[in-house]
Structure formats: C-alpha cells, structure tokens
Amino acid sequence: MKAIAMMRVGTPEVLTLLDFPEPKLVTPHHILVKLAAAGVNPIDTKIRSRGTFYDDPLPTILGCDGAGVVEAVGAEVKGLRAGDLVYFCDGGLGQAGTGNYAEYAVVDSRFVAKKPKNLSFPESAAAPLVLITAWEALGDRARIQAGQTVLIHAGAGGVGHVAIQLAKNWGTKVITTVSTPDKARLARQLGADETILYKDTDVAEAVLDLTNGEGVDIAFDTVGGQVFWDTVPAVKVYGDLVTILEPDFSLDNLKLARKRNLRIGLELMLTPMLTGDVAGQIHHAEILKQCAEWFESGKLHIHLGQTFPLADAKLAHAAIATGSTTGKIALTIP
Numbered sequence: 001m002k003a004i005a006m007m008r009v010g011t012p013e014v015l016t017l018l019d020f021p022e023p024k025l026v027t028p029h030h031i032l033v034k035l036a037a038a039g040v041n042p043i044d045t046k047i048r049s050r051g052t053f054y055d056d057p058l059p060t061i062l063g064c065d066g067a068g069v070v071e072a073v074g075a076e077v078k079g080l081r082a083g084d085l086v087y088f089c090d091g092g093l094g095q096a097g098t099g100n101y102a103e104y105a106v107v108d109s110r111f112v113a114k115k116p117k118n119l120s121f122p123e124s125a126a127a128p129l130v131l132i133t134a135w136e137a138l139g140d141r142a143r144i145q146a147g148q149t150v151l152i153h154a155g156a157g158g159v160g161h162v163a164i165q166l167a168k169n170w171g172t173k174v175i176t177t178v179s180t181p182d183k184a185r186l187a188r189q190l191g192a193d194e195t196i197l198y199k200d201t202d203v204a205e206a207v208l209d210l211t212n213g214e215g216v217d218i219a220f221d222t223v224g225g226q227v228f229w230d231t232v233p234a235v236k237v238y239g240d241l242v243t244i245l246e247p248d249f250s251l252d253n254l255k256l257a258r259k260r261n262l263r264i265g266l267e268l269m270l271t272p273m274l275t276g277d278v279a280g281q282i283h284h285a286e287i288l289k290q291c292a293e294w295f296e297s298g299k300l301h302i303h304l305g306q307t308f309p310l311a312d313a314k315l316a317h318a319a320i321a322t323g324s325t326t327g328k329i330a331l332t333i334p
Contacts, residue, residue, distance in 0.1 A: 003102035004313040004331075005059035009051050012314035012321075015101075018059065023097060023106040028076035031109045033086060037125035038100040039065025040308075040316045040329040041158065043270070044092070048317060052094020053274060061099025062313075063092040063331075064270075066107075067115055067125035077109040085121075087292075088112035089128035089284060093273060100125075101313055103333055111281045113288035116295035119302065126328035127162070127295075127302045128288055133244060133269045134163035135287045137220055139170070141265030142240040146171030148217035151207055151234060155192055156183035156303075158328045159222045159244065164190045165300050172217075175210055177203055183326060190301065207234040215239060225251065232257045242267055303327030310334070 005018045025032060044062045047053070052060060067087040070080055080086070090111045091098025097106065115124045138144045150167045154160040155176030167174050168191035177198040178184045184195040196206045207216060215236035221228045224245025229252035235241050241257065242265035257264060272280025294300035305327035308316045316329050 001103040002310070003061045003099070004063075004310060006048055006052075006062055007059050009049065012045075012048070012317040014048065015062075015314045015317065016059070017311050020061070020102065022104050025072060025074050025106060026097075027108070028074040029108050029110055030074045030106050031070050031077055031080060031086075031112070032072040033066065033068045033105050033107055033112075034071050035066050035068040035100055035103060035105055035333050036121035037067050037307075037333055038063040038102075038310070038331045039125045039127070039129060040313070040320065040331060041065065041129050042320055043129070045317050045320050047094060054094040054096075056094060056096040060094050060096070061092065061102050063100035063102070064089050064273075065092075065125050065128045066090075066100035066105055067121045068105075068333075071104075073109065080109050080112070080114075085115040086112045087115045087124040087128055087288065089132060089269075089288075090273065090281065093270065101310065101331060108281070110278070111285050113285050113292055116292040118296050122307050122330040122332055123302045123304050126158075126304050126330040127291070128284075129269065130159045130162050130328065131166075131291050132284045132287050133159050133267060134166050134220075135291075136269055137242045137244065137265065137267040138163060138167055138218065141242045141267055142218045142220070142263075144170050144172060144218060149173045149175065149211060151216040151219040151231070152176045152192075152222070153220065153227060153231070154178070154222045155187040155190070155195065156326050157222060158325075160220075161187070161190055161303050161327055162300070163220055163222070164192050167191075169294060169299055175207060175216065179324075186303065186326065190303075204230060204234040211236070218242070221245065224248070232260070232262065235260065235262055237261055239263070240265060244268070304330060306330075307332050
C-alpha cells in the first residue's frame with residue numbers, strides 16, 4: 001500500500017510517499033479499513049518535528065484520525081461488517097503498524113464509530129481528535145452544566161470551533177476569542193453568543209464586562225503559553241480552567257488561581273492510546289457515536305478549511321505551521 005512515512009525528525013520535507021505491506025488483522029477485535037481520508041492535526045506536526053512517543057524505529061506512518069470503508073473483520077468483532085463506513089482516532093503516534101496517512105489501517109473495532117451519514121470522508125476524518133478533546137475538556141474535566149457561561153479560546157480553530165457547538169448543545173452561553181472579523185462571523189454562525197478580537201482587546205477585561213464582573217464558569221484554553229495565565233482572572237471564583245497545553249510556569253505561577261479557588265484541568269485525549277487504556281478508547285468511540293447523531297440531526301458541523309491529496313502531506317503540515325488555519329485540514333486518499 002501507499003503511505004506517507006516520516007523518515008526522520010525534521011521539517012515537512014521528511015514526509016515521503018513510500019510502499020508498505022498492507023496491514024493484517026492481528027487480534028479477533030481488529031478490523032481492516034480502506035482509508036478514504038485522514039485528518040491532519042497539530043500533534044502530527046509536533047511528532048514530526050520533535051520525535052515519536054515510542055522507541056520503534058523510523059520510518060513511521062503518522063495520522064491519528066481516519067475515515068473509510070471496513071474491508072475485513074476479526075472473529076470477535078460485533079456491530080460492524082465489511083462495507084460499513086467508519087471514523088475513528090487511533091494510532092499514528094509512532095508505534096509500528098499504526099497510522100492513517102495510508103491506504104489501509106488495522107484498528108480495534110471497539111475504538112471506531114460509524115461515519116456520520118451526512119459528512120464526506122474528509123469531513124469525517126477531520127473530526128475525531130478535536131471532538132474527543134473538546135468533549136473531554138468541557139464534559140469530563142469541567143463537568144459542564146446547562147445555564148453556565150463558557151469562554152473558549154480560538155473559536156475558529158480546530159478544537160475551538162467544535163467546542164463552541166458542544167457547549168451550545170449542552171445549554172450554555174459561549175464567549176470566544178478570535179483573531180479577525182471573518183473568524184468572528186464563523187464563530188457566531190457556529191453558535192457563539194459573544195466574540196472577542198483578542199488582538200485588539202484585553203480578553204479578561206472584556207469577559208468581566210460581559211459577565212457583570214463575575215467571570216465565566218468555565219474557561220477552555222486551546223492556545224497555551226501566556227494565554228493560560230491571562231485567562232485566570234476571567235474565571236469566576238470556584239470556576240474551572242481547562243487547558244490542552246502544558247502550563248509554562250516560567251511565565252507566572254498559580255497564586256491568583258489558588259486565591260480564586262479555581263479547579264485546573266489538564267486535557268490530553270491521547271492518554272488512553274499512550275497508556276493502553278482500552279476503556280478510555282471505548283469512551284472515545286462512544287463520544288464519536290453521540291457526535292454522529294448530532295451531525296446527522298444538524299446540531300453539529302465540522303469546518304473543513306483545506307484538503308490535500310495524500311501525496312501532498314508535507315503541504316498540509318506547512319499550512320498548520322503558519323498558525324493561521326481555520327477549522328480543520330484533511331488528506332484525501334485515492
């Protein structure tokens with residue numbers, strides 16, 4: 001099969017189209033998927049530039065997100081058969097025999113969900129990682145409740161644009177930060193109640209103005225760095241601040257967060273994959289099943305900003321490196 005391989009750590013130029021053996025079913029729970037599209041995420045670019053999570057030798061196939069057609073199923077697979085259309089987030093972190101920048105992938109059937117009927121394969125492949133991340137951050141970490149007010153950073157980004165929609169589906173008021181008026185319009189189309197142009201405005205002050213000086217119940221940091229620390233005063237006393245990045249303690253400390261009695265949540269949706277937590281990955285599949293229902297009922301949308309052919313994966317990585325992409329990027333696989 002054809003696949004994009006990471007030959008060594010480096011720039012996007014290290015991504016090369018190569019021939020690999022077609023993967024085989026190994027366990028009774030496995031399915032073989034003929035991939036039609038693969039999502040491209042910032043974690044892919046970080047692995048490419050910094051190294052993989054495993055000691056397995058290079059080259060390796062990247063790509064956590066995939067969507068395609070089931071071609072074969074193991075003896076203990078339940079609820080799936082050849083011909084079913086699926087989407088999932090699994091593999092692509094450097095472990096041999098995994099990765100979705102490829103024509104085929106073998107995946108544990110318990111970790112996949114049937115593809116939303118109204119989404120294309122590229123749209124479906126673009127969705128899993130960001131959906132799971134936003135769901136776990138808001139639902140599992142912050143324990144979101146109807147009637148709350150939520151601040152979501154980078155509301156036109158990959159994670160941010162689905163986080164807005166999940167938060168609205170859960171019955172909350174959403175404030176989001178964006179960089180341009182065009183992105184503000186997109187965020188409002190997706191359901192945001194208020195948008196803040198962070199380049200022109202002190203975000204914490206704007207949030208306090210919008211919440212009568214109280215702050216938000218939940219803040220979701222998808223940017224990291226100084227943004228995490230600058231968000232602390234925008235969260236109400238006893239509120240939640242969840243981040244998908246590791247806080248940089250060289251920039252500040254948690255004194256103000258402690259004074260406000262904030263609950264700090266750290267979200268890394270890759271944890272079940274990295275630790276072999278089967279129950280965690282089954283939970284991910286359940287999230288995707290619920291989201292598929294919301295896609296099909298019109299309560300959820302994926303904004304696919306760009307697509308590239310599989311052979312042009314290096315261009316997709318270069319696009320993410322600009323830091324100015326809107327929504328998600330996917331690779332199409334012939």
